[in-house]
Amino acid sequence: MKIEVAIGIDIGGTNTVIGVVDREGNILAETSTPTLTNTDINNYLNTLTSKINETVFHLNGTIEVKGIGIGAPSSNYYTGEIVGASNLGWGDRVPFVKLMKEFYDYPVIVLTNDANSAAVGEMMYGAAKGMNDFIMLTLGTGVGSGIVANGKLILGHDGFAGELGHVIIDPNGRECGCGRKGCLETYASATGICRTASELIATTKTESKLRNVPALNFTSKMIYDAAVKGDELALKAFEITGKMLGKAIADFVTFSSPEAVFLFGGLAMAGDYIFTPTREAMEENMCFLYSNKVKLLPSKLDGAKIAILGASAVVWQEMKN
Numbered sequence: 186m187k188i189e190v191a192i193g194i195d196i197g198g199t200n201t202v203i204g205v206v207d208r209e210g211n212i213l214a215e216t217s218t219p220t221l222t223n224t225d226i227n228n229y230l231n232t233l234t235s236k237i238n239e240t241v242f243h244l245n246g247t248i249e250v251k252g253i254g255i256g257a258p259s260s261n262y263y264t265g266e267i268v269g270a271s272n273l274g275w276g277d278r279v280p281f282v283k284l285m286k287e288f289y290d291y292p293v294i295v296l297t298n299d300a301n302s303a304a305v306g307e308m309m310y311g312a313a314k315g316m317n318d319f320i321m322l323t324l325g326t327g328v329g330s331g332i333v334a335n336g337k338l339i340l341g342h343d344g345f346a347g348e349l350g351h352v353i354i355d356p357n358g359r360e361c362g363c364g365r366k367g368c369l370e371t372y373a374s375a376t377g378i379c380r381t382a383s384e385l386i387a388t389t390k391t392e393s394k395l396r397n398v399p400a401l402n403f404t405s406k407m408i409y410d411a412a413v414k415g416d417e418l419a420l421k422a423f424e425i426t427g428k429m430l431g432k433a434i435a436d437f438v439t440f441s442s443p444e445a446v447f448l449f450g451g452l453a454m455a456g457d458y459i460f461t462p463t464r465e466a467m468e469e470n471m472c473f474l475y476s477n478k479v480k481l482l483p484s485k486l487d488g489a490k491i492a493i494l495g496a497s498a499v500v501w502q503e504m505k506n
């Protein structure tokens with residue numbers, strides 16, 4: 186019998202990664218091709234589709250493709266278009282799904298938000314298997330989120346639902362890339378914890394190895410390594426970050442009453458250093474209705490493969506619906 190697979194495609198600014206993924210989340214084949222930017226979209230589509238066909242061909246008739254899921258910047262799930270992605274240079278409005286469908290008979294789906302596809306990936310292949318209600322928070326350079334409620338990803342009327350990283354947690358707080366102040370992402374991201382460490386250096390006398398590093402060179406990994414060695418300032422930076430994050434999660438929970446909240450991404454890799462203060466602050470600030478009910482868990486997906494896993498998972502989700 187042929188193995189049912191979904192093709193997950195992640196279109197990045199430089200490269201496009203293609204993965205052939207089965208229902209269990211095993212990647213049967215993976216390849217990549219340059220994202221041809223500032224060119225006629227058809228040039229890119231020809232390269233992309235021949236790469237897909239070649240990959241499928243190499244699997245030698247052992248698979249049955251059920252659909253293609255695509256993660257692309259500024260794309261709209263509902264219309265299937267990529268709109269205003271100036272870095273790609275394919276024009277203002279590209280009917281990407283429609284164009285892909287000229288090559289393939291099976292369903293083609295686009296999704297823009299990485300955290301949304303990560304959430305679907307977690308539900309199909311990861312630790313959220315069998316869960317109908319959960320929130321995925323991706324703690325990378327920024328903070329992304331995907332909300333699954335009643336077994337469905339919440340997309341909203343325009344497809345942009347689930348931007349919890351831009352919930353204001355301190356109106357007089359740090360300036361955010363979105364133009365406002367005090368968004369969660371300015372605290373609970375890799376860049377956020379670096380800002381916190383710099384502030385602690387400037388405003389406290391706490392001794393720290395991090396004082397020898399110019400603030401501009403800070404990385405969250407550096408702060409983690411210092412914390413592991415017991416560096417007081419680094420530990421404090423994690424505690425502050427966890428406090429902000431946990432308090433925010435306590436509020437998020439009121440919206441959809443999730444069974445679990447998953448943390449994914451660089452900062453989540455810090456394990457107990459981030460999970461313990463986050464869990465504490467979450468329970469401390471939780472409305473009694475949800476007290477001690479919501480699990481805070483690490484994602485079980487391979488961080489390096491999340492883009493294609495997430496994109497492919499969207500196909501299974503779509504078939505379920």
Ligand SMILES: [Zn+2]
Binds near residue numbers: 363
């Ligand atoms: Zn913001």
